[in-house]
Amino acid sequence: MSKVVTFGEILLRLSPPSHLRLTQATSFDLYYGCAEANVAASLAKFGIPVKFITAVPPNELGESSISMIRSFGVEPVVITQGKRLGIYYFEQGASERPGKVVYDREDSSFSLLRKGMIDWESIFKDADWFHWSGITPSLSLDLAELCEEALLVADKMGLTISADLNYRPTLWKYGKNANQVMPNLVKYCDLLLGGADETEKVLGIEYNENDTQEAIFASWMKTFPKLKNIVTTQRIQANASSNGISASFWDGKNMLQSRKYNVSHIIDRIGAGDAFMAGIIYGLLTYEEDYQTALEFAVAAACLKHSISGDINLATVKEVEALMHGFGGGRVSR
Structure with a gap:
């Protein structure tokens, strides 16, 4: 079975309960997660072997975060260093009040990573797929250079490479x-998750706002010839409590469109994009060139994540496939 490697920072998430604002909070619900960790955990839930590469401090928070990721079946590869785990505070939105994120991740253990500290050839020797996101190179030039080091080795060893632009x-x-750093990293990718609004801000590609999605994605592939597939999600008539969700898949010739889901009474939208990313990786590994089925699996996975507290999608393959085939609607499973 194909093995996936993801690389990124694991964060402590603190959220006020009951949709309270951060300024009202006297207690917090605690979770661990963040982009690449969320993808790894979700893939492991789907039965895909996964390694997750990160760095944490030698204290109880570091140990707890790694125990959590290991509990999902992920194989962590951890550099223990520094003094602190990065934190982010998430204020749940409601109705027309949007959610809000406040980061506290400077001088974290992960931020101290540098080129030459990770043996990428050893990590990738039994892997088939490498996934990263634009969050890691956004944190420092050193981490951007470390990303490039990983991508050079993954490309040389023939791994499929995916990225979520995550601007x-x-x-x-x-x-x-971002557009001064990301193009040099994206050029190694076979699969990208991103949207038209990231074309110039992240990829440095000029475009006309009247261009079709097909034309925009064709320009991505022209700029980055290694790209084989591009996926994007759409939120329709969205507020913090209710969203319409769908997604598109571009293979260079055809633009596939998923079913649309209406998600009301959102429990937690953090990690929905990561659930989608895990779903599309699983779908491409499982359904191979049946891109429509892979896309439907991914968007159904993202839909279910909105009903689950915390960063990580706890939905199983059976649950995602049931929603794909119309068995949703809140029925009780007996």
Whole structure:
């Protein structure tokens, strides 16, 4: 069975209960997660062998975060260093009040990683797929260079490479814009998750706002010839409590469109994009060139994540496939 490797920072998430604002909070619900960790855990839940590469401090929070990721069946490869685990605070939105994230991740153990500290050839020797996201190179130039080091080895060893562009403008603080760094990393990718609004901001590609999605994605593939597939999600008539969700898949010739889901009474939307990313990786590994089925699996996985507290999608393959085939609607399983 194909083995996937993901690389990124695991964070402690603190959220006020009952949709309270951060300014009202006197207690917090605690979770661990963040993009690449969420993808790894979800893939492991789907039965895919996964390694997750990260760094944590030698204290109880570091131990707890790794125990959590291991509990899902993920094989962690951990550098233990530094003094602190990165934190983010998430204020749940409601109705027309949007959610809010406040980061506290400077000088974290992960931020201390540098080129030459990870034996990528050893890590990739039994792997078939490498997944990363734009969050890691947004944190520092050193981490961007470490990403490039990993990508060079993964490409040389013939792994399929995927990335979620995951543009977070508040994280790019070290004097480089995303479009000055990301193109040099994206050129190694076979699969990208991103949207038209990231074309210039992240990829440095000029476009006309009147261009079709097909034309925009064709320009991505022209700029990055290794790209084989591009996926994107759409939220329709969205507020913090209710979303319409669908997704598209571009293979260079055809634009496939998924079924649309109406998600009301959202429990937690954090990690929905990671659930989609895990779903598309699983779908491509499982259904191979049946891109429509892979896309439907991914969007159904993202839909279910909205009903689950915390960063990580706890839905099983059986549950995702049941929703794909119309067995949703809140029925009680007996």
